[in-house]
Amino acid sequence: MAQRVTRRAFLSTSATAGAGAALGCSALGSPAAQASESLPPSPAPGRPVSIASGNGLRATARAVELLQSGEDTLDAVIAGVTIVEDDPEDMTVGYGGLPNEEGVVELDACVMHGPSCNAGAVAALQKIRNPSRVAQLVMSRTDHVLLAGEGALRFAVAHGFEPQDLLTDKARRAWLRWKETHSAADDWLSEEEARAALDARPTGTINCLAVDAKGDLSGVTTTSGLAYKIPGRVGDSPIIGAGLYVDNDVGAAGATGRGEAVIISSGSRIVCENMRRGMPPAEAVLDVLERIARQTVEPRLRDEKGRPAFDVTLYALRKDGAYASGSIWSGKSFAVHGAAGGRLEACLHLFEREA
Numbered sequence: 001m002a003q004r005v006t007r008r009a010f011l012s013t014s015a016t017a018g019a020g021a022a023l024g025c026s027a028l029g030s031p032a033a034q035a036s037e038s039l040p041p042s043p044a045p046g047r048p049v050s051i052a053s054g055n056g057l058r059a060t061a062r063a064v065e066l067l068q069s070g071e072d073t074l075d076a077v078i079a080g081v082t083i084v085e086d087d088p089e090d091m092t093v094g095y096g097g098l099p100n101e102e103g104v105v106e107l108d109a110c111v112m113h114g115p116s117c118n119a120g121a122v123a124a125l126q127k128i129r130n131p132s133r134v135a136q137l138v139m140s141r142t143d144h145v146l147l148a149g150e151g152a153l154r155f156a157v158a159h160g161f162e163p164q165d166l167l168t169d170k171a172r173r174a175w176l177r178w179k180e181t182h183s184a185a186d187d188w189l190s191e192e193e194a195r196a197a198l199d200a201r202p203t204g205t206i207n208c209l210a211v212d213a214k215g216d217l218s219g220v221t222t223t224s225g226l227a228y229k230i231p232g233r234v235g236d237s238p239i240i241g242a243g244l245y246v247d248n249d250v251g252a253a254g255a256t257g258r259g260e261a262v263i264i265s266s267g268s269r270i271v272c273e274n275m276r277r278g279m280p281p282a283e284a285v286l287d288v289l290e291r292i293a294r295q296t297v298e299p300r301l302r303d304e305k306g307r308p309a310f311d312v313t314l315y316a317l318r319k320d321g322a323y324a325s326g327s328i329w330s331g332k333s334f335a336v337h338g339a340a341g342g343r344l345e346a347c348l349h350l351f352e353r354e355a
């Protein structure tokens, strides 16, 4: 049976935990742990501020630099993630991202602009290294929200994007290694495999959120998706409400990690709704992680103790600049940049990874 993670448990370990510290469910059930009912505070460093996944330190620095010069929040976060999309060393995003099972890089991205309540997204986009910029054009230059596959590519080319091969030699070699050894590790599940344990594969992504000095918010999520996926698989990153949600009255939220779990939980939307109902960012993300843990009932998705055999990280940025990030498993960090500079902070978590 899955270990049930209760709200009380989330609220149980902060007596010894500072901001950004672990919130381990290893303390579940301990009388000492249940003595306290408060979470670590969600810091509010003032505005502007930008937060991002752990691979987004440069993205948040660029976003804040642009916000300080008066740029719109959406242009700022897109300029930030463009650095990562262009970086061949980040094999989870844009150029150099790990390909699908046929060796073709397919990218997903979405953007959401708080002040205009508008959004755009692309899914399974090939050959264009900056899907976040194409998503912005879907928002601003179409009456649609999401374009996929060949149509998304044609739309990008019509807007002057240069098609190119996004598979770097490093990513091709990683894919080839996988091809040569994958046998049971693809996404085609035989009846036996559907009952077997999940074989974890990279699902890196960048999510970047920002609030400017006025309190306007925007966000972007961009990814090459699950490594070696079935061609056409779309994760949470281009799905508004899953990989990203922005509510200019309340805050913004994003997600990285196993997209299927984030889609099923409507993760980012629920984080924003939690903040609307008054939960601080830390509680808002942990509540959704708890739901994901509880809703993970398929045996192949659970470890031997009934916990999710995958990770999801959620990011929350409230309108006043307060923020938090949490993961199912310990060990993750996230990027923060405010007026005083940038740093990586530890994510809260539900479960302590055993060494």
Ligand code: GLY
Pocket (backbone or CB within 6 Å): 203, 204, 205, 223, 224, 225, 226, 234, 235, 236, 237, 255, 256, 257, 258, 259, 260
């Ligand atoms: N969160 C990225 C993906 O699952 O595609």
